[in-house]
Amino acid sequence: MKAKRTKLEIIRDMLNILQRNRKVKITHLIYKANLSNNSIKPYLDDLLKNGLVEQYAEDDQKLFRITMKGNEFLMEFSKIKVFSESFGL
Structure with missing residues (x-):
């Protein structure tokens, strides 16, 4: 059984979804991030x-997109992940 995702992993997953798609409805984000409407x-x-x-x-739809700051966060997050893995963490 896989361990639960941390808050940072969930945020990373959400930002990755938004980065891959130019415009995202909340329902698509919920489905792709594997989260409930409440969570x-x-x-x-x-x-x-x-x-x-x-x-x-x-077109009367509420949409979401990643910002430049969100893209920067993803780049820094991946650097930290590589760094920690190089130490076996």
Whole structure:
């Protein structure tokens, strides 16, 4: 059985989804990130509050996209992952 994802892993997964797709509806993000409607809200709120993701409207739909800051976060996160793995962590 796989271990539960950490908060940072969930955030990384959400940002990766947003990076691969130009515009994402909340339902798509919930499905692809494997989260429930209730559990995604605090993560999405944090991402919006910290400027890693932005919300916008298009054709009366609420959509989300990654920001430049979100892309920078993903790059730094992958560097940390490689660094920690080089020490066997």
